[in-house]
Amino acid sequence: MRLIRSLVCLAVLAACAPTTEVLNSWADPSAGQVRFKKVLNVCACKDEAMRRTVEDQLTKRITGSTPSYTVLSEDDLRDRDAARAKVEAGGYDGAVVMVLVSVDRTQTYVPGTAYAVPAPYSSMWGGWGYGYSTYYDPGYVDTDQLVDFNTNVYQVQGAKLIWASRTQTTDPTSVGSMVDEIISANISEMKRQKVLE
Numbered sequence: 001m002r003l004i005r006s007l008v009c010l011a012v013l014a015a016c017a018p019t020t021e022v023l024n025s026w027a028d029p030s031a032g033q034v035r036f037k038k039v040l041n042v043c044a045c046k047d048e049a050m051r052r053t054v055e056d057q058l059t060k061r062i063t064g065s066t067p068s069y070t071v072l073s074e075d076d077l078r079d080r081d082a083a084r085a086k087v088e089a090g091g092y093d094g095a096v097v098m099v100l101v102s103v104d105r106t107q108t109y110v111p112g113t114a115y116a117v118p119a120p121y122s123s124m125w126g127g128w129g130y131g132y133s134t135y136y137d138p139g140y141v142d143t144d145q146l147v148d149f150n151t152n153v154y155q156v157q158g159a160k161l162i163w164a165s166r167t168q169t170t171d172p173t174s175v176g177s178m179v180d181e182i183i184s185a186n187i188s189e190m191k192r193q194k195v196l197e
Contacts, residue, residue, distance in 0.1 A: 021185065022188075026165075039095065041055045044099045058098070101149060109141055148166060167182050167186065
């Protein structure tokens with residue numbers, strides 16, 4: 001009985017866990033495999049706390065990378081020429097830029113179901129037997145939060161876009177875990193497309 005309860009709990013947790021999928025991606029066919037020495041991680045969003053969280057998560061996962069908030073101020077992000085000058089002066093050869101595209105809620109109606117279950121009964125003659133009872137499980141509305149991010153990988157020299165993707169995360173539990181999922185999904189996709197080894 002404990003095993004069945006444990007399996008049911010795991011199934012429920014798996015169904016509620018956030019999931020990230022790559023909706024679409026593009027790779028520059030002329031770029032070949034990517035090998036950057038020094039990468040700048042940028043999260044282009046209005047929320048400074050989210051920017052720092054995303055850039056820190058990227059820095060943890062990408063070897064030889066730096067969060068942009070340590071190099072570029074808010075004013076620099078609004079001034080492309082100033083940002084470009086600082087990035088080039090810093091010796092960065094690659095940049096990963098994540099952009100928050102949208103945060104939406106979607107509702108899905110799950111219809112109710114009726115099912116028969118065995119039920120014991122006693123007859124007036126003193127015997128026991130089994131019959132069936134009908135139970136009804138009412139319908140409900142399920143609400144999901146959908147968060148879409150664009151991730152672009154640039155070669156700094158020439159500001160050349162070499163890879164891009166759009167991901168969607170369903171019901172993220174935190175910014176950190178969501179970014180970790182996005183990075184993992186993007187790395188898998190880049191490996192599949194032979195952009196990374």
